Amino acid sequence: MARWQPGATERLIIAAVDLFTEQGYDATTVAQIAERAGVTKSTFFRHFPDKRELLVAGQETLSRLLADGIAEAPADASALDAVAAGLERASSAMGPVNRQLGPRLKAAVAASTELQERDALKSIGLAAAMIAALVARGVPEPTAHLAGEMGVLAFKRGYAQWSEGDRSDDEGLTPHALAALEDLRLATLSLDLRPQIKAPTS
Structure with a gap:
């Protein structure tokens, strides 16, 4: 899985919004968002404290x-x-x-x-x-x-x-x-x- 690289924030937001739309906010996990964006969970938490904060990036x-x-x-x-x-x-x-x-x-x-x-x-x-x-x-x-x-x-x-x-x-x-x-x-x-x-x- 890719490490942090420029554009990780944008990829996380896009991945999250797509997953929220596909399967609902409650059913979407941080691990799924990170996997879809091609980054690690630790990278996710370097950018956002939780999945809710993706909305106000x-x-x-x-x-x-x-x-x-x-x-x-x-x-x-x-x-x-x-x-x-x-x-x-x-x-x-x-x-x-x-x-x-x-x-x-x-x-x-x-x-x-x-x-x-x-x-x-x-x-x-x-x-x-x-x-x-x-x-x-x-x-x-x-x-x-x-x-x-x-x-x-x-x-x-x-x-x-x-x-x-x-x-x-x-x-x-x-x-x-x-x-x-x-x-x-x-x-x-x-x-x-x-x-x-x-x-x-x-």
């Missing part, structure tokens, strides 16, 4: 990229413009492997309550990173919370469209994430559109 890096993009946005940028800068920075780091995994990862999460819970925690972590970066820019907390949550939703919607869409589209994740954020921004404008209430006539 790269979360720390993704959170940092989102926060860095927000921090480096122009000083006069609005909260949502800063979030867009964070999405651009993070999306640029997503490559073909991330796109390939999208539909299979979605199916694996849908079939496991434990993975759904872990995915929810991942979303909370990404939002927290963006909120903290926005507050550090001087954005009021309520605005920062709303913008951060919108950023997570835009990233997830954009990623779904990118990973499940036309594979001849080679533009990358960025335009999909930014388009999703713009859709959400427009949706918020409609929240205050109330029907006119006519006064009762006598």
Whole structure:
């Protein structure tokens, strides 16, 4: 069996997602994942503490990229413009492997309550990173919370469209994430559109 080599992390993630989809999360063991990936169990545990953490591989890096993009946005940028800068920075780091995994990862999460819970925690972590970066820019907390949550939703919607869409589209994740954020921004404008209430006539 092969020893550790560059790309072991990616191979472990792909192997795990495939096995989760084929036979279910609960039935999949660390030994099976390692064997499918062509590495030893000890190599698995050098990369991940347990099989559940495979789902959030790269979360720390993704959170940092989102926060860095927000921090480096122009000083006069609005909260949502800063979030867009964070999405651009993070999306640029997503490559073909991330796109390939999208539909299979979605199916694996849908079939496991434990993975759904872990995915929810991942979303909370990404939002927290963006909120903290926005507050550090001087954005009021309520605005920062709303913008951060919108950023997570835009990233997830954009990623779904990118990973499940036309594979001849080679533009990358960025335009999909930014388009999703713009859709959400427009949706918020409609929240205050109330029907006119006519006064009762006598």
